Amino acid sequence: MADSGDWRPPRPCETYRAEWKLCRSAGHFLHHYYVHGERPACKQWLRDLASCREWEERRSAEAQQSLCESERARVQAAQKHTLVWALRQRPPADWHLPLSQEKDK
Amino acid sequence: MAGAGDERGPGPAAGGQQQRQRRLGACQVCPEQLAEGRPQQGLFSSFLSHNQKCQLMLLKTLETNPYVKLLLDAMKHSGCAVNKERHFSCEDCSGNVSGGFDASSCQIVLCQNNIRNQAHMNRVVTHELIHAFDHCRAHVNWFTNVRHLACSEVRAANLSGDCSLVNEIFRLHFGLKRHHQTCVRDRAILSILAVRNVSKEIAEKAVDEVFESCFNDHEPFGRIPHNQTYARYAHRDFQNRDRYYSNI
Numbered sequence: 001m002a003d004s005g006d007w008r009p010p011r012p013c014e015t016y017r018a019e020w021k022l023c024r025s026a027g028h029f030l031h032h033y034y035v036h037g038e039r040p041a042c043k044q045w046l047r048d049l050a051s052c053r054e055w056e057e058r059r060s061a062e063a064q065q066s067l068c069e070s071e072r073a074r075v076q077a078a079q080k081h082t083l084v085w086a087l088r089q090r091p092p093a094d095w096h097l098p099l100s101q102e103k104d105k
Numbered sequence: 106m107a108g109a110g111d112e113r114g115p116g117p118a119a120g121g122q123q124q125r126q127r128r129l130g131a132c133q134v135c136p137e138q139l140a141e142g143r144p145q146q147g148l149f150s151s152f153l154s155h156n157q158k159c160q161l162m163l164l165k166t167l168e169t170n171p172y173v174k175l176l177l178d179a180m181k182h183s184g185c186a187v188n189k190e191r192h193f194s195c196e197d198c199s200g201n202v203s204g205g206f207d208a209s210s211c212q213i214v215l216c217q218n219n220i221r222n223q224a225h226m227n228r229v230v231t232h233e234l235i236h237a238f239d240h241c242r243a244h245v246n247w248f249t250n251v252r253h254l255a256c257s258e259v260r261a262a263n264l265s266g267d268c269s270l271v272n273e274i275f276r277l278h279f280g281l282k283r284h285h286q287t288c289v290r291d292r293a294i295l296s297i298l299a300v301r302n303v304s305k306e307i308a309e310k311a312v313d314e315v316f317e318s319c320f321n322d323h324e325p326f327g328r329i330p331h332n333q334t335y336a337r338y339a340h341r342d343f344q345n346r347d348r349y350y351s352n353i
Contacts, residue, residue: 010352011345022338031331034270037283071353078327081318084256085243091184092240095211099191
């Protein structure tokens, strides 16, 4: 977590509101059910929106901590699966090279 | 180049007099071309060659489609800035292939004789850019490791809109609860069989082994983009990533 003096919510408050509204929409219910076979859980977006607004109004330390914990949990959930491949340290060396004139292989 | 010498599969060929067999690392098969909607009509388009139509549709995709714009930004951030003339090629292809990613030349092949409308172009470019993104960020052994190929195909089918509810209905595949996952699995297997001389059992086994991990790898979107709204939100989050990671 960044130094408290420089800290601000990871996302603008309007983004939390937009995500909550999208999550609660009928279209998202349908998409989520189509993919996961269950209804979506949207309450955390609403909690995060409340925390964001509380921090903006009162610079609440509890709100800051709540937001950080919530977002760290999202990051951990996204990274919990072991990758099938090894990540590169550098992009492929031939990405920007001109196409070879020799096409037949 | 690594890999077996007896590769088969439709593969695109350069148009005109000279046959040029590409070895595609990954590709998108599209046997349901008719379900993609009617080809573009109109007096103007009837004067254009397949190649010209392909180029025009590609340009529109690159400039306007939110899925593609996010992928292009993510690839630039990873050191693989995409140049339209260098990294895309509109060609005639044999078979039912819509496009492919040629890992040996780092080029996306678009099958100009099989891509018939803008929505299809959007989806093919998204699909192949996901392969290109994987090639850029990871050591993907396209030709020697069928699990790596399977993983990229699962991701491409999952994240490109290939398996949206609407597209599946057009294919007359009716299902709702968790049907998306069934579609992703089936289309990944089809794509593997199109570019690799392996049995269906081997393709199925590879997809099943990697599915849990690769289905849940949503990079660079951070979510499954079900439509352009989700893709725009994902792009917004990508552009906000510095603020995000410095404040959690």
